[in-house]
Amino acid sequence: MDVNVILENIPLYIEGMWVTVQLVVLSLILGLALAVPLALVATSRRRFIAFWPRAYIYFFRGTPLLVQMFMIYHGTAQFDWLKDSALWVVFKEAYWCALIAFALNTAAYTGEMLRGAIAQTPFGEVEAARAYGMSRWTRFRRIILPSACRRALPSYGNEVIFMLHGSALAGVITIVDLFGAAKIVNARHFVPFESFMAAGFFYLCLTLLIVWIFRIAETHWHAYMRPREEEGEEKGSFPARSAPAYAAKGL
Amino acid sequence: MTRLIALTLTLVVLGLGSSVASARDWQVIRIGVEGAYPPFSALTADGKLVGFDIDIAHALCAEMGAECTMVQQDWDGMIPALLARKYDAIIASMAITAERKKKVAFTGKYYQVPARFARRKGSGIEISEAGLQGKAVGVQRATTHDNFISGEFGSDVDIKRYASQDEAYLDAAVGRLDLLLADSVAMQEGFLDTDNGKDWEFVGPGYTDVKYYGDGAGIAVSKSNQDLVDRFNKAIEAIRANGTYQKINAKYFDFDVFAG
Structure with a gap:
């Protein structure tokens, strides 16, 4: 074990970790923004309309992220018309190619998660909203989407962790993310075990952070499912009442 | 009688053990090459290794009277694989640098270009x-x-x-x-x-x-196999003296790659 090599290269790891965090956070924001309309359209009762987002979701869930990233990074470089257009500024950079691939990929997974959660909305909620005279859009905005988001929250936490781990693929196309940094340390000092273990340690730290954030989020948004104090139940015990709300977990 | 057999067996086992532990005779050498660095090392369409490094490797093996097998390895894992004994030597246009010398032993250069x-x-x-x-x-x-x-x-x-x-x-x-x-x-x-x-x-x-580029490209060998380094060094001298090197040089380049 050569710990000194790792200690000397901590700045490189930190730089790489910062790139990883950027890529993951940006792609999650973009992906979520894409996923909501995707899920909305995918739950449409008109089959022809629902087909398109479902085809998108099927494609991005059905192919490896690495293949998608190579299609965007190496594939775009093949077309001269693209290289001559203003779009090349974006596709020229490995960073943007990776970000686009990650965002499109996580959008598909998140979209499917939301679609499932929307489909599982208890009909009583929709009925009540109708009784209040809410329009279709208001119903979606006020009742269906928030309710679906709450149900999808635990599985979304999983998706965020998967995205973090998937982001290591960026290191393959010249980006110096956490994995890219580990590859540099390995190649310079010939210590594969130490250099990749250090990267693994930093990924663990990031995962811990994500788990912690989602625990707080779940405590906050699932507060209504906690048993009430005056009922004399123990705090934090599994709430039997909310069983239907957990059904979404098996998505 | 039983004692005699036991003694003989013990001696045989000891003898085998010591011959394994002692230096190898280098009749068979595995050589790590890259295959992605033309014209020094490349793969043909049908997957055969060709190039200056490959030809030099074969010439050195012929000179040493050893049977050589080429093992293809990505650059990043080149030295780790040598240390892991996946092969005995690296002939892959590897520059002789101070950082690498901490981990492996090098022969003298077999070529040097800017x-x-x-x-x-x-x-x-x-x-x-x-x-x-x-x-x-x-x-x-x-x-x-x-x-x-x-x-x-x-x-x-x-x-x-x-x-x-x-x-x-x-x-x-x-x-x-x-x-x-x-x-x-x-x-x-x-x-x-x-x-x-x-x-x-x-x-x-x-x-x-020299601070960055070292002393030209050399053959890397595990530090525990100093005898193999000596054999390679002698072989390099020999193929330079008998004209084999110059023949390979002329096949790829119109100038002397040894001097740089």
Whole structure:
């Protein structure tokens, strides 16, 4: 074990970790923004309309992220018309190619998660909203989407962790993310075990952070499912009442 | 009688043990090569290894009277695989540098050529600290070129590091890079003379700075096999003396790659 090599290269790891965090956070924001309309359209009762987002979701869930990233990074470089257009500024950079691939990929997974959660909305909620005279859009905005988001929250936490781990693929196309940094340390000092273990340690730290954030989020948004104090139940015990709300977990 | 048999057996076992522990006779040598660094090391369409490194390896083995097998290995894992005993020696245009000498033993050089930058024709990029500001320069990761650009121009340059030299050529050809830094001979034959590199040209001087580029390309061997280093050194001298080296040299280059 050569710990000194790792200690000397901590700045490189930190730089790489910062790139990883950027890529993951940006792609999650973009992906979520894409996923909501995707899920909305995918739950449409008109089959022809629902087909398109479902085809998108099927494609991005059905192919490896690495293949998608190579299609965007190496594939775009093949077309001269693209290289001559203003779009090349974006596709020229490995960073943007990776970000686009990650965002499109996580959008598909998140979209499917939301679609499932929307489909599982208890009909009583929709009925009540109708009784209040809410329009279709208001119903979606006020009742269906928030309710679906709450149900999808635990599985979304999983998706965020998967995205973090998937982001290591960026290191393959010249980006110096956490994995890219580990590859540099390995190649310079010939210590594969130490250099990749250090990267693994930093990924663990990031995962811990994500788990912690989602625990707080779940405590906050699932507060209504906690048993009430005056009922004399123990705090934090599994709430039997909310069983239907957990059904979404098996998505 | 029983004692005698037991004694004989013990002696035989001890004898076997000691012959395993003692130095190998190097009748069979496994050699690690890269296969992605033309014209020194490349794969043909049907998967055969060809190139200057490969020919030199075969010539050295013939000289030593050893049977050699070539083991292809990615650059990043070249030295770790040697240390893991996946092969006995590396013949892969590996420069003899101080950092690598900490881990492995080297023979003397078997060739040495300067490194140079290349730019897209008409880009007008000059090699200076100002000229390189913000430019994307492609190098192979953890090579002498990577160390040179990181050490001399590091903070000003957008260094793109690739696992193999071929990948860097590919991204240069499609326009993702402003400059390449590589071994001048490898770049001439492997890129500039090919269809991919027809829009590219050399720029700036040749670099042989010992601090980064070491003492030329040598054969790397595990430190515990100093006898193999000596054998290789003798073989290099021999093929240089009997004209084999010059024949291989002439097959690939119209100048002497040994002197640089």
